[in-house]
Amino acid sequence: MTIKANPTFISTKDTADHILSKYDNFLFDCDGVIWLDEDLIPGVAEFIEWLKKNNKKFAFVTNNSSKSRNTYISKFEKLGIPGITKEMIYPTCYSASLELKRLNIPLGSKIWVLGDEGIEQEVLEMGYVPVGGNDPLLDKEWNINNPILQIDPQVKAVVVGSTKLFNYNRIASTLQYLLHDNKSIPFIGCNIDRTYPAGNGLILPAGGSVVNYMSYTAHRDFIDVGKPSKQFLDIILEDQGFDKSKTLMVGDTMYTDIKFGNDGLDGNSLLVLSGGTKFPDLEHLLQNPHEYENPESMIPTFVAESLGTFIDLIG
Numbered sequence: 001m002t003i004k005a006n007p008t009f010i011s012t013k014d015t016a017d018h019i020l021s022k023y024d025n026f027l028f029d030c031d032g033v034i035w036l037d038e039d040l041i042p043g044v045a046e047f048i049e050w051l052k053k054n055n056k057k058f059a060f061v062t063n064n065s066s067k068s069r070n071t072y073i074s075k076f077e078k079l080g081i082p083g084i085t086k087e088m089i090y091p092t093c094y095s096a097s098l099e100l101k102r103l104n105i106p107l108g109s110k111i112w113v114l115g116d117e118g119i120e121q122e123v124l125e126m127g128y129v130p131v132g133g134n135d136p137l138l139d140k141e142w143n144i145n146n147p148i149l150q151i152d153p154q155v156k157a158v159v160v161g162s163t164k165l166f167n168y169n170r171i172a173s174t175l176q177y178l179l180h181d182n183k184s185i186p187f188i189g190c191n192i193d194r195t196y197p198a199g200n201g202l203i204l205p206a207g208g209s210v211v212n213y214m215s216y217t218a219h220r221d222f223i224d225v226g227k228p229s230k231q232f233l234d235i236i237l238e239d240q241g242f243d244k245s246k247t248l249m250v251g252d253t254m255y256t257d258i259k260f261g262n263d264g265l266d267g268n269s270l271l272v273l274s275g276g277t278k279f280p281d282l283e284h285l286l287q288n289p290h291e292y293e294n295p296e297s298m299i300p301t302f303v304a305e306s307l308g309t310f311i312d313l314i315g
């Protein structure tokens with residue numbers, strides 16, 4: 001197997017300058033790149049300011065479906081990054097609602113949601129009626145006669161993403177829709193992420209763990225609307241008017257973020273080590289590529305400790 005050259009480490013002013021002059025547009029993952037839970041990663045606010053001052057364009061692409069674009073705007077502001085607009089943020093609760101439209105599901109249809117409120121909010125904003133979600137019946141003690149287990153025939157699609165309220169009622173009711181009518185109701189999964197880096201040094205289960213749980217129990221595949229979906233990237237590039245040869249994807253997860261940049265942006269990918277991937281993980285991939293599916297697409301072109309590294313280097 002041929003593996004491309006090792007990644008370039010951003011460790012000198014020259015390498016940092018090279019990146020910042022080569023690219024006009026930046027796509028940032030959020031968890032592990034911009035913040036860890038509710039804490040901004042050091043140097044990020046200064047780096048974003050630098051991009052603005054130097055007329056660089058940027059947008060945020062997160063596989064996290066738990067928050068809507070409006071909620072993200074408040075989070076950016078609260079963490080000290082002002083001026084971020086809804087049009088600059090792409091969480092997968094939003095890409096899931098775009099997918100409902102792309103599937104020609106008539107506006108006004110009911111959509112069954114397994115996931116946190118971001119999905120309900122974006123589905124509603126797109127013009128659909130979310131059901132399931134945080135219906136109080138889903139938090140009742142298990143009872144086979146719970147009316148939530150009865151199929152609502154007006155439900156036209158199922159969207160699954162991360163939730164901290166995963167329980168047997170949610171699994172069982174979602175399963176009814178996934179099996180219904182010979183498994184013909186579209187099944188949209190917000191992402192394939194196994195885990196995400198949270199605060200307190202913890203790695204926690206992410207949306208992909210919920211999506212794959214449902215995929216396994218229903219024994220059917222899902223439409224993945226998160227990174228590394230090429231369709232998702234194309235929507236963003238067109239929306240933002242970004243030329244892909246001048247666009248760099250920055251992320252902390254190799255099988256989603258880096259693959260997204262490598263496959264969709266012809267190798268324009270930067271891995272930061274401020275999130276879930278640490279240097280030994282990258283080293284393991286480089287030394288044992290045969291242990292991975294499509295290792296080539298997971299190897300970043302550039303690596304930096306964090307976005308703050310750029311500020312440290314360019315001064």
Ligand SMILES: [Mg+2]
Nearest residue numbers: 029031032252
């Ligand atoms: Mg991340």
